[in-house]
Amino acid sequence: MRRSGAIRLAAISVAAAIVSGCAAERRAPASPPPAAAAGAPGTDGLRVVLLWGDPVDLDLYVTDPVLETVYFANNSSTSGGKLDRDASCRDAKEERLEATRWREPPRGHYRVGIDFSDRCGQDTREVRYRLVVDVRGKRLEKEGTVRLARFIYEAIEFDVREDTRAR
Amino acid sequence: MTRSASVLASIGLVFVAAAAQAAAGFVGRVVDGDGRPVAGAVVSARFRPLARTTSVYADAEGRFAFPDLAAGTYDLRARHFGFRDANVMGHELAGGELQLRMEAETDEYDRLAALPSNRWLALPLAAMPSAQMREEFVRECTFCHQQGSWATRVQRDPAAWEKIFSLMARMGGILSRETRSALPGILNAAYDPATAVPKLKEQIERHPLPDGAGLTAVIDEWEVGDRASVQHDIVVDHATGAVYSADTTKDMLYHLDPATGERRKFKIPDAGLPLGGVFSGVGNVLPPNADAHVAPHSLQVAPDGKLWVTLCLGNKIGVFDPRTESWKLIDQPEGLYPHTLRFDRKGRAWYTLAVSNHVSMIDPATGAHRTIRLPAKTWAQAIAVRLAPFVIRLPGWFGQPETASEGAPVPLPYGIDIAPDGGVWFSQLNVHRIGRIDPESGAYELIDTPFPAPRRLRFDAKGNLWIPSFSAGLIARFNPRTREFRTWKLPTEPEGTETPYALNVERTTGRVWICGTNSDTLIRFDPTSEKFVVYPLPSRVTYTREIDFDDQGGIWTSNSNTPGWHIESENPHILRLREGVGQPAAPAQHARR
Numbered sequence A: 001m002r003r004s005g006a007i008r009l010a011a012i013s014v015a016a017a018i019v020s021g022c023a024a025e026r027r028a029p030a031s032p033p034p035a036a037a038a039g040a041p042g043t044d045g046l047r048v049v050l051l052w053g054d055p056v057d058l059d060l061y062v063t064d065p066v067l068e069t070v071y072f073a074n075n076s077s078t079s080g081g082k083l084d085r086d087a088s089c090r091d092a093k094e095e096r097l098e099a100t101r102w103r104e105p106p107r108g109h110y111r112v113g114i115d116f117s118d119r120c121g122q123d124t125r126e127v128r129y130r131l132v133v134d135v136r137g138k139r140l141e142k143e144g145t146v147r148l149a150r151f152i153y154e155a156i157e158f159d160v161r162e163d164t165r166a167r
Numbered sequence B: 001m002t003r004s005a006s007v008l009a010s011i012g013l014v015f016v017a018a019a020a021q022a023a024a025g026f027v028g029r030v031v032d033g034d035g036r037p038v039a040g041a042v043v044s045a046r047f048r049p050l051a052r053t054t055s056v057y058a059d060a061e062g063r064f065a066f067p068d069l070a071a072g073t074y075d076l077r078a079r080h081f082g083f084r085d086a087n088v089m090g091h092e093l094a095g096g097e098l099q100l101r102m103e104a105e106t107d108e109y110d111r112l113a114a115l116p117s118n119r120w121l122a123l124p125l126a127a128m129p130s131a132q133m134r135e136e137f138v139r140e141c142t143f144c145h146q147q148g149s150w151a152t153r154v155q156r157d158p159a160a161w162e163k164i165f166s167l168m169a170r171m172g173g174i175l176s177r178e179t180r181s182a183l184p185g186i187l188n189a190a191y192d193p194a195t196a197v198p199k200l201k202e203q204i205e206r207h208p209l210p211d212g213a214g215l216t217a218v219i220d221e222w223e224v225g226d227r228a229s230v231q232h233d234i235v236v237d238h239a240t241g242a243v244y245s246a247d248t249t250k251d252m253l254y255h256l257d258p259a260t261g262e263r264r265k266f267k268i269p270d271a272g273l274p275l276g277g278v279f280s281g282v283g284n285v286l287p288p289n290a291d292a293h294v295a296p297h298s299l300q301v302a303p304d305g306k307l308w309v310t311l312c313l314g315n316k317i318g319v320f321d322p323r324t325e326s327w328k329l330i331d332q333p334e335g336l337y338p339h340t341l342r343f344d345r346k347g348r349a350w351y352t353l354a355v356s357n358h359v360s361m362i363d364p365a366t367g368a369h370r371t372i373r374l375p376a377k378t379w380a381q382a383i384a385v386r387l388a389p390f391v392i393r394l395p396g397w398f399g400q401p402e403t404a405s406e407g408a409p410v411p412l413p414y415g416i417d418i419a420p421d422g423g424v425w426f427s428q429l430n431v432h433r434i435g436r437i438d439p440e441s442g443a444y445e446l447i448d449t450p451f452p453a454p455r456r457l458r459f460d461a462k463g464n465l466w467i468p469s470f471s472a473g474l475i476a477r478f479n480p481r482t483r484e485f486r487t488w489k490l491p492t493e494p495e496g497t498e499t500p501y502a503l504n505v506e507r508t509t510g511r512v513w514i515c516g517t518n519s520d521t522l523i524r525f526d527p528t529s530e531k532f533v534v535y536p537l538p539s540r541v542t543y544t545r546e547i548d549f550d551d552q553g554g555i556w557t558s559n560s561n562t563p564g565w566h567i568e569s570e571n572p573h574i575l576r577l578r579e580g581v582g583q584p585a586a587p588a589q590h591a592r593r
Helices: A002-023 B009-019 B108-115 B117-127 B132-143 B158-172 B179-190 B193-206 B379-393
Strands: A046-052 A057-064 A082-085 A097-103 A108-118 A126-135 A139-147 A152-160 B027-032 B043-049 B052-057 B063-065 B073-079 B085-093 B099-101 B219-222 B231-236 B241-249 B252-256 B263-268 B296-301 B306-311 B316-321 B326-331 B338-343 B347-354 B360-362 B369-373 B414-418 B424-428 B435-438 B444-448 B465-469 B474-479 B482-489 B503-505 B513-518 B523-525 B531-536 B555-558 B575-578
Touching: A046 A057, A046 A108, A057 A097, A108 A126, A108 A139, A108 B158, A126 A152, A139 A152, A139 B360, B052 B063, B052 B085, B073 B099, B073 B316, B108 B193, B117 B132, B117 B193, B132 B179, B158 B179, B179 B193, B193 B523, B231 B296, B231 B555, B231 B575, B241 B575, B296 B338, B306 B338, B316 B338, B338 B414, B347 B414, B360 B414, B360 B424, B465 B503, B465 B513
Parallel strands: B027 B099
Antiparallel strands: A046 A097, A046 A126, A057 A108, A082 A097, A108 A152, A126 A139, B027 B063, B043 B052, B043 B073, B052 B219, B073 B085, B219 B575, B231 B241, B241 B252, B252 B263, B296 B306, B306 B316, B316 B326, B338 B347, B347 B360, B360 B369, B414 B424, B424 B435, B435 B444, B465 B474, B474 B482, B503 B513, B513 B523, B523 B531, B555 B575
């Protein structure tokens, strides 16, 4: 009896969730700011900037060649990476930007992840973002969309080919 | 069938050459600045070509003696609480006696920073208003890593703590709203150096650290994997003497030959799955530096010599044939998250399915594959485990949560073992229950445990079931015939700060070995004398989750702190402890019931 009741309740929940998911009003995500908002590309070091337009919380994750990740809970790494700015819901209405930098980035492979961690009370399910990567004066850009709680592990990957510390 | 193998030749081959020139190990004495013995110091010798560190304990006179080591150059270190590490780099193995001189640590914070994580964990625990919150905090917040380690005993803005709790929930560690709102204040106050230092000084005077003096053991640590690795479980292959480990975050199976030190690694096929496996796209989060498409978790050697590996994120079982170095993957048609696996006497593989609350069986002889749903304890859990497969298959159909971290803890079938009578016993970690499945009929019975968080359990040769309580810091013996539990609190001080993830029982002696998961120790319990012996491990932030034995009396485990770079050497190890090797003396013993 209890078992069949649980299954019925589960079925109702599934149906409700589907209806809720389908019927929800979806506001078009705002365009991310232009790459210029990340500032002019520097001539030295590495800087990774995440920009977005909606007043929600996105988080930037940059994993360095020694496999340590710089993000809001580890805002500096043994390789010299630093999270310049961690945006949160508290300041989501002002500046939607997170940035990580290395003055002397170690040579090797980097992986950038993006997480849409909090809607900050907004009716927003998808956010458009722009990633700007400045490596010793060269700029990479990528624009994309991230959904709430759908971590993008490999939003962009790149290599730093010259060990700037050796210069 | 997919073939994928590579060899760590640079490590293995160099050592094979070196092994032929084995020589007597280092002997010497550890003294303080005044020349007095530093009793119980842990002396370690790292052999770079092999990436292996061997450690022994100094006796009451500060004397130490290593077993035979390969000829070559070693980095030596003496370590003892209250002193700065004494390091001698690049020392040639040769005759003569060494003297390692240790200087007292005069910086009070640095002295206390060297304490094991559990000592720091005691600080927030003492500030929590209820036993319920303490239990919940220990169970959920030490799930993947030590609590109180250098990386976790930090002060943060409350908003940053809240983001961490959200992320943690998406990795499976779900806190109640009450605990979640109380923790930022408690953690920030507890880990404030101004208050932590005097409290830790008082604590260490009241509860001195377990002393290595008198312990006769040799500990070997082989570096395996990299900073993003999690060597979750190990298993000894008794036919060959090799040891295998499962690197969960790198989709890798490692093979270690203890005799030569050679390590090999075998990539597990990703089955075409994305990062995160079948859970990709449903809100769960991998460590951001992980390369886990299938995520090997638990492993055992089948009667035919093949390795069976649960692939928790791939939702499959991997079968590795060491002869052909090839993989076969078996789909899990029902249920989610293959977890811990054991073979019964008929050669059938039994394993828990943690997320969906099942136990499954595969009979390699017949191909039979049966899955048994276990009961939940609440309606919310029953619904959650039944919805999980739909959410994974059709993530886009479901409304998204208000935040990214809402959810209900599931019952979490966890440890599993086979009784001498063939019964299949399991634990449900979050609902404080164990159970037995009749292997032929599939009928089950459930038994509430008089303690929380029963984790990885094991039978002894007499048919008693030994169970670690992850959040209560105790071990229990359950007699299936009389239905009686008996418990012993672990000797780790302060009480309540240990998180025994797993234990195992030496079938020949009946002695129980327990992971001192939060205290960087291995703990031995003798059921006859009811005495514990605590072995401090040489490295910090070790986080161990499984124990196995070889045929020479070696006790094996591995480091699986997540992330791996929290580990002192920034790299996990496969670890072996051999008792009775080194200084002959009676071990220090502690009795507690």
